[in-house]
Amino acid sequence: MxxxxxxxxxxxxxxxxxxxxxxxxxxxxxxxxxxxxxxxxxxxxxxxxxxxxxxxxxxxxxxxxxxxxxxxxxxxxxxxxxxxxxxxxxxxxxxxxxxxxxxxxxxxxxxxxxxxxxxxPYGLPELHREEIRGAQFVSNPGCFPTGATLAAAPLAARAATIIYDSKTGVSGAGVNPSATNHFCHVHDNLTAYKWTAHRHLAEMKMEAGRLGSAASVHFTPHLLPVNRGILTTAHILLDDPITQDEAEALYRDFYAGEHFIRLQSPSLAGVRGSNFCDVAIEVEAGGRRVVAVSAIDNLVKGASGQALQNMNIICGLPETDGLGVVPLLP
Known part of the structure; x- marks a missing residue:
């Protein structure tokens, strides 16, 4: 092609x-x-x-x-x-x-x-594969909504409130230099930005609704002094309590057969350069708050890798074609 x-x-x-x-x-x-x-x-x-x-x-x-x-x-x-x-x-x-x-x-x-x-079609394959399949045009999701939505998706329909806290590498700001991504501003520093009104929040709300959720959804991003990656912590507040075993079973069933979703402790280095999204969860005592953490490479699963995954789907090719890159650790 x-x-x-x-x-x-x-x-x-x-x-x-x-x-x-x-x-x-x-x-x-x-x-x-x-x-x-x-x-x-x-x-x-x-x-x-x-x-x-x-x-x-x-x-x-x-x-x-x-x-x-x-x-x-x-x-x-x-x-x-x-x-x-x-x-x-x-x-x-x-x-x-x-x-x-x-x-x-x-x-x-x-x-x-x-x-x-x-x-x-919204090109998040793990949620919209059938809509993507055979399409002539696919809209690739934003990087923040990809990591955030995949962290919370299995529990979204049961949530009363979802709060996303994301830490992103500087490459998310694009190739053109600015005061925001200047070395002296970023190095040895951590800052929050667009605390309550980041544009990607609209995608997160949209996807939560499509998952059957009536939850209020909130999002604050932070800029990390690293090149690549997004680590998202999703605080999922439930009306009805859940146990750790029940939550883990829910995530295993929801992502069964998904090659690019790995249920393991997430880190930026653990997905660097790859199309994987690593997700892990922990249920707080009482069972009404679940902390779900995801890690993606913002330039791969958060952008170009997911775009290639979508191309493979609409062209009837194996989703993994061209995406066999092993993460770079250390």
């Missing part, structure tokens, strides 16, 4: 090229960048030297020729490409936020008018 990556110069674009290099039938033939047209991909992604000889191009949408296109562009940019690519018969996986939410919620949360809206 010929693969086009629209917006390939960022972290997620580089990860897509890296992962596709290990895929049995995916070859990246088009890597676009408006600013870097003509520049070798390995100039901005030096770890890919010897892996790809591609140069960045800047084609019109109508000139893109591929079987599958990944939209690794900021929100509001993806909506400019999606329709045209689909009209050409190209399958599309969108890594931006443009199609994750209902139109009215998207416009409220992101403060812009959606100009090319259509409904799309």
């Amino acid at each position: 010929e693969i086009a990556i629209i917006g390939a110069s960022g972290f997620t674009g580089g990860e897509l090229i890296r992962l596709c290099a290990g895929h049995s039938s995916a070859e990246v033939t088009c890597a676009t960048s408006r600013k870097l047209e003509g520049t070798g991909v390995a100039v901005t992604h030096p770890h890919l030297r010897g892996i790809t000889e591609l140069r960045y191009t800047n084609p019109e949408t109508g000139d893109i020729d591929a079987d599958v296109a990944f939209l690794a562009v900021p929100h509001t940019a993806a909506m400019q490409y999606a329709g045209g690519l689909l009209e050409r018969g190209i399958k599309v996986i969108d890594l931006s936020a443009d199609y994750r939410l209902p139109k009215d919620i998207f416009e409220t949360v992101y403060g812009v008018t959606h100009t090319h809206y259509f409904e799309a």
Whole structure:
């Protein structure tokens, strides 16, 4: 399959090229960048030297020729490409936020008018595999909602309140430097940001509702001085108590057969570079509060790896194709 990556110069674009290099039938033939047209991909992604000889191009949408296109562009940019690519018969996986939410919620949360809206499957395979299968377009979830939702999903329908506390690596801020991700601000430090109003909260609420939950959902992210990973602690408050054995059985049954979900003590290093999500739970004495902790690599399961997983599903390929990367520990 010929693969086009629209917006390939960022972290997620580089990860897509890296992962596709290990895929049995995916070859990246088009890597676009408006600013870097003509520049070798390995100039901005030096770890890919010897892996790809591609140069960045800047084609019109109508000139893109591929079987599958990944939209690794900021929100509001993806909506400019999606329709045209689909009209050409190209399958599309969108890594931006443009199609994750209902139109009215998207416009409220992101403060812009959606100009090319259509409904799309939400690409969290462990919850929406049947909707994704056979689709021509999939909207890849945000990194925070991926780790958070997978931590709480088995208990969401029984929850009265869910509070997500996430710690993320600096790569989540994207490739462009800013005051927020400046070394002197991040190193030897830990900060909370967007304490009550992060944009990804809308996805978390949406997915809790789809799981049959009437819980109030809350979220606060924190910035860690590490490159990769998101560790999420979900505080799940229940109306009816549960035992440790009952909770563990519930999680085992819910994720039975899910290759990328591992029920074990989570750590960032334990999933680094991989598409795994590690989850563990502990029930507080009394049984009305369950602490569920998840770990993902924000650039893989939180972005490019999950996008490749979605591509495999819509193309009828094994979900693990190209995603056999063993986590890097230590």
